Amino acid sequence: MEGEPPAGYRPNVGVCLLNSINEVFVASRLNLPGAWQMPQGGVEEGEEPRAAVIRELQEETGIKSAEIVAEVPQWLTYDFAPHVKEKLSRLWGREWKGQAQKWFLLKFIGDENEINLAGDGTEAAEFSEWKWMQPEQVIEHAVDNKRPVYEQVFKTFAPYINS
Template identity: 45%
Template sequence: MTEDLSAYRPNVGVVLFHADGRVWLGRRHNTPEPYNWQFPQGGVDAGEDLETAARRELAEETGVRSATLLGRTDGWLTYDFPADHQGGKVTRGWKGQRQIWFALRFDGDETEIDLMAHGEPEFDAWRWGKLSEALDLVVPFKRATYEAVAQAFHDFAG
């Protein structure tokens, strides 16, 4: 039986790999510790190609445009918002998010990274870290998705 995905907001995520296999981690703006780090992600506009959406979100949230496609996940990964989750996505009726994830290799200079590239920042700090490290930094309701992403992209982590 196929899961009904219509209640899940279409979304893309990006794991940005450094040439040495580390990954880009962003600390969510105005989000308390301990689960306030994640990879860039965001919604897909109506009719938008998924890779185009991923690159747009990456540029908006990090300023990064110099990146080469390494791979993507097969099929949609989903997560539900927790019952006490606040925010516009819930008030618009979404149960959670369905995501396709893209692995990209950063080909630019770190001066390209600009957390204010789109005006309102998604992140207020960033750093390079290990792919496996993200599992303990992301909010718990996204952890299973991050585990699937880490498994799918582990070969890119060197």
């Protein structure tokens, strides 16, 4: 794996997906209405982050028409709130401090009718609705513990987004 994630953090990938006018794809979580986020998901044992990001995007959004443009070189971490940590430890059968994320910038090259929040049917749906937002709006609507990661992601991808 490209540089190992810090110990105690669940390896995860994040998807910063841009449309043709450099707006960012976000979706509202089913379990947290009004919590908008960029797609993300766990890296499976032995899976490369580049493969995981394509798989996660497809699982969560149904999107197949996207190309990787860039990646954040280092793993970015955030800690789980105590009540979330407890719930996820039960779900995953392992205790993690939080998530270490490898973020990728992808360009959406498909048609919006490809977007399906039921995903590809391999996983339970996570999102209730989606939209395109400006990067500043994404940061504004992010849950508190993800905001610093999002700020770093947009800072790293600014040369691509602002071009």
